[in-house]
Amino acid sequence: MRLGGPRQRALLAALAMRANETVSFEHLSEAVWESPPAAPESNIRTYVAALRKLVLDDLVTVPGGYRLNTPVEDVDVLVFEQLCAAGDEALRQGDHRTAVTRYEEALALWRGPALEGLTIGPVLVAELTRLQERRLTVAEQHARLAIELGQGERLIGELRRLTKQFPLREQLWLQLMHALQRAGRPAEALRAFEDVRRLLADELGTDPGSDLRELHARLLRGDEPRPALNTLPRDVADFTGRTAEIERLTRAVTGKSAVVISAIDGMPGVGKTTLAVHLAHRLEYPDGQLFIDLHAHTAGRAPVEPTDALDMLLRALGLEEIPTDPDERASLWRAELSRRRLLVVLDNAVSADQVRPLLPGVPGSLVLVTSRARLVELEGTSTLTLDVLSEAEALELFATIVGDERGTDPAAREVVELCGRLPLAVRLAAGRLRSRPTWTTAHLATRLREGRLSELDAVFALSFGQLPAPHQRLFALLGLHHGTDFDVDQAAALGELEPLECDGMLEDLVDVHLLEPTTLGRYRLHDLLRQYAQSKVDASREPLTRLIDHFLDTANQATQLMSPASRKYEVDITYRPQWRLVLRDYDHAVEWMETERQTLIATVALALNGGWHTQCWQLTRAMTFFLMVRGHTLDWSTVHEYALQAVTDNKPALAITVKNYAMFFWQVGRYQEAIDHNERAIDLLHELGDLQGEAGALNNLSLVYRTLQRHGEAADLLEQAIKVARQLGDRHLESQAMSNVSNSYSALGRYDEALNACNGALALMRELGSRRDEADTQSALGMILFAMGRHEEALEALRSALSAVRAIGDVTTETVVLNYLGEVLTAAGRPGEALVPLREALELAERIDDRREAANAHKHLARAVADPEEAARHRKESEERFAALGRD
Incomplete structure (x- = not known):
């Protein structure tokens, strides 16, 4: 449709802005013309007639003017007003998340300046001014609330655009600075303040307002708030009933000065998790809300150990270097909680012993625990045993979900009783009825009555039986997945499906409540549904082979992206899909490996126990580099113990596994075991004629000797390795051995040879694009220059190495470089500066269980600290730790 000229379009705008209301000739005249003609009514009638000829049959004449009859949803400005009002109401009720959603939907309706290009009269000018002000006010309010909820980083681009478009709106600048501050970008926030300060001075001759000045002062002090976290599952939109329980829990968890713990227990499917999550969404905790499933009753999976739960919780807070000792993990968790006000949901707990290490030690945070068992032995805990719904609540829930008159049919009473008034069963039954408009409630009751083995199984069977055959197959196969949750690529591998098709099927399963979304793009099965799904699987071998092969293929990709110049290994997989997950780059590889780490470890165990021995050791091999550079030493050991059991009759696999495991023992300071494993690997590889592998093992053994x-x-071992590498044309192995021999030459006082070897290694590594090796060699160069007395050059090389390892997340090498940096600063007469990297090195080493670098950090701190007593403590600690490692 093409409208007429600007006057006609202005007339339509004036009518639309007052849709379904009478608009007078006088109003239309002042909307269309800046200076109306002598008799505007004639012109207006002409424009109206033209509009009616186009498509607008709903433009009617009424006494005194015209009215445009149209649904509200057809007029953006009216939808905008409705959404803004809904956001305002949600804000008044304290529901900030809903307010953010409504405001965001309202702002999305703006696609540019309203009525751009039209010459309009004073009435529309005033209306557009009001709309623009409303838009900007909502944008400011939306940004403020979203930032409070930890969503500020995604708004930075839009806020920059708005401050450029409306540069004199100080609130927009304030929210931009807040968003940058919460995103950990304080320098950019300070630059934004300077921009607005100069702008206001130039344009208005004034200074920024008090809010901007106060935030500026906080930024200069380094007073940066942590961004709020939220890992809660989404709230149930049609949550019904439980009013008394919510009131009781709310009273129990608010207004207390002590640590607040509330435990919800009850039978399976009674709605414990739903209630806890619903309450958690209602309560505001400034530093965020965390959720973790402790898997007390997950089929085929042991409950989460407290130490593993602590690992997941600490990583959710953004920490990457986690102590391996359980007591140290618990201490770190309590220390983090002492600085924050968090709400933590511990779902599906097996016992008080599992939960106790996860509790805060000081007031300020809230813990909600759900369990099938009563956790009465948890000290200071208020408990709530959740029963099935009352009949009235069950009927209300059923009617709410069904959404039409069938929900209030008399037969609904029988349906909810057949479901045992269990919320999960009622929800599934109602969802099935809603999706079948030809069914009656009595028909649903008959199906439940005649086909049930138990109330819940009847509902599961009913939901399952109504799925299309491909969905039934996929749902059943999902019961085989051994992880906490899964993504579409894993589901596609299980089902041998194209990912886009699989994504639609997963969303269909969500719609009928047979699958639960956890985070964006990830799903999980309720424990009871997992058991039911497993009962429907005809054969598990082939689907699990596809899933294991998916993990092996992707983990192998990740290793090649993280260490692109290293030796390439082919993986022996049975299932080579037409569609596979392709990792983009180093960062994507690290992100995927971190996300799937626990599932990958479980996959190695599954492969061992299920007889997929080749996949078991090859997946272990593919994970080794990641586990090493990210400091996951306990996991490194675990998967290699599994792999050793899988390779007893496979000598090449045994050789590679022993070679990779040897590095673990070196990393944790168990040097004799490292020597034994390396020597065994060298013998095996030599016997097999694998010169490349043998040279790599010689290189690794040299690290232990050094x-x-x-x-x-x-040095002797490395010279052998260099010779073999050159014979084979393996430039990556050659560069690593040259880098390592430079350290040995330097220690032997052969500095010219050390520099030549180190510079040669650097040149090779840069050519090969080996980021991690280059950073490691840059640190070696720094220490060679240090040994030669060239301190400033050494510091420059070490700082370059530190930036590089931090950029790629290599915490293992970072610990070494920090120690080197502290050692050189101390020797250069700058011990005060040395304290920061040395204390960082000590903290990092202890978190990743690097006992060697922890001992080194104590040794260097003993030389750097000014206090004699503190120096003595570090010296003693260093001596004891080195003695435990078996070296001076």
Whole structure:
């Protein structure tokens, strides 16, 4: 449809802005013309007639003017007003998340300046001014609330655009600065303040307002708030009933000065998790809300150990270097909670012993625990045993979900009783009726009555039986997944499906409540549904082979992206899908491996126990580099213990597994075991004629000798490795061995040879694009220059290495470089500066269980600290730790 000229379009705008109301000739005249003609009514009638000829049959003449009859949803400005009002109401009720959603939907309706390009009269000018002000006010309010909820980083681009478009709106600048501050970008926030300060001075001759000045002062002090976290599952939109329970829980968890713990227990499917999540969404905790499933009753999976739960919780807070000792993890968790006000949902707990290490030690945070068992032995805990719904609540829930008159049919009473008034069963039954408009409630009751084995199984069977055959197959196969949750690529591998098709099927299963979304793009099965799904699987071998092969293929990709110049290994997989997950780059590889780490470990165990021995050791091999650079030493050991059991009759696999496991023992300071494993690997690889692998093992053994200060032996091994690498044309292995031999030459006082080897290694690594090796060698260069007395050059090389390892998340090498940096600063007469990297090195080493670098950090701190007593403590700690490692 093409409208007429600007006057006709202005007339339509004036009518639309007052849709379904009478608009007078006088109003229309002042909307269309800046200076109306002598007799505007004639012109207006002409424009109206033209509009009616186009499509607008709903434009009617009424006494005194015209009215445009149209649904509200057809007029953006009216939808905008409705959404803004809904946001305002949600804000008044304290529901900030809903307010953010409504405001966001309202702002999305703006696609540019309203009525752009039209010459309009004073009435429309005033209306557009009001609309623009409303838009900007909502944008400011939306940004403020979203930032409070931890969503500020995604708004930075839009806020920059708005401040450029409306540069004198100080609130927009304030929210931009807040968003940058919460995103950990304080320098950019300070630059934004300077921009608005100069702008206001130039345009208005004034200074920024008090809010901007106060935030500026906080930024200069380094007073940065942590962004709020939220890992809660989404709230149930049609949550019904439980009024008394919510009131009781709310009274129990608010207004207390002590640590607040509330435990909800009850039978399976009674709605414990739903209630806890619903309450958690209603309560505001400034530093965020965390959720973790402890898997007390997950089929085929042991409950989560407290130490693993602590690992997941601490990583949810953004920490990456986690202590391996359980007591140290618990202490770190309590320390983090002492600085925050968090709400933590511990779902599906097996016992008080599982929960106790996860509790805060000081007031300020709230813990909600759900369990099938009563956790009365948890000290200071208020408990609530959740029963099935009352008949009235069950009927209300059923009617709410069904959504039409069938929900209030007399037969609904029988349906909810057949479901045992269990919320999960009622929800599934009602969802099935809603999706079948030809069914009656009595028909649903008959199906439940005649086909049930138990109330819940009847509902599961009913929901399952109504799925299309492909959906039934996929749902059944999902019961085989051994992880906490899964993504579409894993589901597609199980079902041998194209990912886009699988994504639609997963969403269909969500719609009928047979699958639960956890985060964007990830899903999980309720424990009871998982058991039911497993009962429907005809054969599990082939689907699990596809899933294991998916993990092996993707983990192998990740390793090649993280260490692109290293030796490439082919993986022996049975299932090579037409569609596979393709990792983009280094960062994507690390992100995927971190997300799937626990599932990958479980996959290695599954492969061992299920007889997929090739996949077991190859997946372990594919995970080794990631586990090493990210400091997951306990996981490194775990998967290699599994792999060793899988390779007893496979000598090449045994050789590679022993070679990779040897590095673990070196990393944790168990040097004799490291020597034994390396020597065994060298013998096996030599026997197999694998010169490349043998040279790699020689290189690894040299690291142990160098640590034990057996530098001559280390140099001999490395010279052998370099010779073999050059014979094979393996430039990556050659560069690694040259880098390592430079350290040995330096320790032996052969500085010219050390520099030549190190610079040669750097040149090779840069050519090969080996980021991690280059950073490691840059640190070696720094220490060679340090040994030669060239302190400033050494510091420059070490700072470059530190930036590089931090950029790629290599916490293992970062610990070493921090120690080197502290050592050089101290020797250069700057011990005060050395304290920061040395204390960082000590903290990092202890978190990743790097005992060697922890001992080094104590040694260097003993030389750097000014206080004699503190120096003595570090010296003693260093001596004891080195003694435990078996070296001076």
